Amino acid sequence: MMRLPEFSYLSPVSVWDAVKLMADHGPAAMLVAGGTDLYPNMKRRQFEPSVLVGLRGIRELRGVRGSSRSGLTIGAGTILTVVSAHPEIVRHYPGLATAAGLVSSPQLRNMGTLGGNVCVDTRCNYYNQSYEWRKAVNFCMKKDGEICLVAPGSSRCWAVSSSDTAPMLWSLAAQVRLAGLAGERLIPISALFRDDGIQYLSKQPGEILTEIVLPPSEGWRSTYLKLRRRGSFDFPVLGVAVALRMEGETVREAAITLGAVASQPRPAPEAAALLVGQRPTDELIDAVADAAFKPGKPLDNTDLTHPYRKKMIRVYVARALHALVHGGSPR
Amino acid sequence: MLAYLVAEVLGIEPVDVRVHPADTDLTPVDLGSYSSRVTLMAGNAAIQATTRLREKIFAAAARKLEVAPDRLEARGRRVFVADDPDRGMTFAEAVALGESMHGVLAFPGSYAPPKRAGKYKGGGVGPSPCYSYSACVVEVEVDADTGDVKPLEIWIAHDIGRSLNPLLVEGQVEGSVYMGLGEVLMEEQVFRKGVHKIPSLLEYKSPTTLETPEIHTILVETDDPEGPFGAKEAGQGPLLPVIPAVANAVHDAVGVRIDETPISPDKVIKALELLRQGKPPRVGPDKLPLFTFPAPRVVESAFGQPAESIAERPFGR
Numbered sequence: 001m002m003r004l005p006e007f008s009y010l011s012p013v014s015v016w017d018a019v020k021l022m023a024d025h026g027p028a029a030m031l032v033a034g035g036t037d038l039y040p041n042m043k044r045r046q047f048e049p050s051v052l053v054g055l056r057g058i059r060e061l062r063g064v065r066g067s068s069r070s071g072l073t074i075g076a077g078t079i080l081t082v083v084s085a086h087p088e089i090v091r092h093y094p095g096l097a098t099a100a101g102l103v104s105s106p107q108l109r110n111m112g113t114l115g116g117n118v119c120v121d122t123r124c125n126y127y128n129q130s131y132e133w134r135k136a137v138n139f140c141m142k143k144d145g146e147i148c149l150v151a152p153g154s155s156r157c158w159a160v161s162s163s164d165t166a167p168m169l170w171s172l173a174a175q176v177r178l179a180g181l182a183g184e185r186l187i188p189i190s191a192l193f194r195d196d197g198i199q200y201l202s203k204q205p206g207e208i209l210t211e212i213v214l215p216p217s218e219g220w221r222s223t224y225l226k227l228r229r230r231g232s233f234d235f236p237v238l239g240v241a242v243a244l245r246m247e248g249e250t251v252r253e254a255a256i257t258l259g260a261v262a263s264q265p266r267p268a269p270e271a272a273a274l275l276v277g278q279r280p281t282d283e284l285i286d287a288v289a290d291a292a293f294k295p296g297k298p299l300d301n302t303d304l305t306h307p308y309r310k311k312m313i314r315v316y317v318a319r320a321l322h323a324l325v326h327g328g329s330p331r
Numbered sequence: 332m333l334a335y336l337v338a339e340v341l342g343i344e345p346v347d348v349r350v351h352p353a354d355t356d357l358t359p360v361d362l363g364s365y366s367s368r369v370t371l372m373a374g375n376a377a378i379q380a381t382t383r384l385r386e387k388i389f390a391a392a393a394r395k396l397e398v399a400p401d402r403l404e405a406r407g408r409r410v411f412v413a414d415d416p417d418r419g420m421t422f423a424e425a426v427a428l429g430e431s432m433h434g435v436l437a438f439p440g441s442y443a444p445p446k447r448a449g450k451y452k453g454g455g456v457g458p459s460p461c462y463s464y465s466a467c468v469v470e471v472e473v474d475a476d477t478g479d480v481k482p483l484e485i486w487i488a489h490d491i492g493r494s495l496n497p498l499l500v501e502g503q504v505e506g507s508v509y510m511g512l513g514e515v516l517m518e519e520q521v522f523r524k525g526v527h528k529i530p531s532l533l534e535y536k537s538p539t540t541l542e543t544p545e546i547h548t549i550l551v552e553t554d555d556p557e558g559p560f561g562a563k564e565a566g567q568g569p570l571l572p573v574i575p576a577v578a579n580a581v582h583d584a585v586g587v588r589i590d591e592t593p594i595s596p597d598k599v600i601k602a603l604e605l606l607r608q609g610k611p612p613r614v615g616p617d618k619l620p621l622f623t624f625p626a627p628r629v630v631e632s633a634f635g636q637p638a639e640s641i642a643e644r645p646f647g648r
Contacts, residue, residue, distance in 0.1 A: 125528065125529060125534060128531075128534075129530070129531075130530075133526055133530065136524075136525070136526050137524045137525075137526060149524075227477075229517060229536045230517075230536060230538065230539050230541065230542055231539060231541030231542060232539045232541055233533065233539065234533075234536075303529075303534060303536070304595070304596070304597065305597045307597070308478075308596065308597035308600065311600065312477060315476045315477055
């Protein structure tokens, strides 16, 4: 049986207190919100913090404010169940409600938060293993080792971005608010990520993601499709997040973002650009799906084979676009 | 199940019977709980022990009631004269009489299967003499773009012999169907760098309730001469037909043959591509492992059917 290592749990009641605690404890400390990913990772010794700064007691991190007309602000500590069922989100940002509702299982969505899912650790089946397993293969560079086991010649880590909500928020052009010792900053969510399996977030370790800010939804449609083996529990091995702003039958703006094909959400701007100013016919949708499919380069480090996951990019992008253009359920 | 059998012999309720977990310091030797044989073998042993116990209880009760022991019956927590049910006593009273007559009432029981008609490889494990037959019908939906195989409904008919507790047997059969679905669609032992590739219940996929379709269980009741009160097994039997039934349903749906488990979506997609290219739409091993099967030997059946009357020789000569 794998047990948690010893650690101290601190429970600040304000963001500022949490920021100060993170600064006081430096690299020994990690943030924990729902803990649905962090605690199992600690059991496998992927993380070995001696201090956890818990965010659950901070009221200001929870709740949904604003409106779809002026833009919606979602506290990073809002649990995924609330995000998936919130009437304003379901109605005006349906792709986000869908993505939040497809994370893991109902129990974990009751604990897991939106901020936690955005910042969730990258995954790799050489890395998400017990300490003993990792030791048996001489460890990988993401924890305790020197090389990347999925691409041994590579100088970087190829662990996979495994958030369902991050690609959708990227397509929705969301911003995130970060709080640190130097104060607050609001950045596009695209600037939060880096394509590196280890340093996959650009934020400082002590900075706290406090809010997700959505732009007004006027005229936008969105949807999210998730590839995984089962209808519950599983992390995405491909996510397709599409947002379109339509005028009548013409696409005015389009965003396509792929999840779980790189170490960060992977936008497909060339594919999306094909749609702008056009009526999305079946032929155009096929061309867009083709364009989104080509740059995708999944590696053999998740469930299902990587050639299959690449093939599915085309199918899932086409299905997501059909669903948005013709309405109805995407699957 | 053992409590049901003991209760049936003694005419009491299953709730009156306490089954102790086996402690091998205290129990006689047994080869173990495998081979779909526990209800059959432990059941027959329990019936033998309980029948010995009942004999002693009847002897004491018969003396008190002044009848011959063979006129007694045990039912409804009573021991009474079969053709004169008012003459009798509670089961507890009968046990008390039995103890004062015989002392401690403790009896062993055992069971060994009938002698096998021939020697064969694997016979030494003491296999059950009463394996079951099962048949399975599966309806699947195959997504030709993604290769997803979704079982929609399953019908499974299982030859249970006598069903001792239909609810438990149905649960057992449904469990086997679920195991079969996991084996045919998801579970795979893959080794990489000398270790299991996915040794966790998150990544070694088994179906969830969302992947488990409606299962219609049909218990085909026969009366097996060797089984405890005619019962056979529901251990592994109902697992077996599920796997080929799913493979056949996939073939029926989209015309491709996946000849290895699991039937994963990437294999279905690959086979569909072969179909489009006009090649044999089949994914699976190219050849069987090198193994010379011994010539089959036809022996007298357990029910006395002589070897030469068995015309059909399933594997030829």
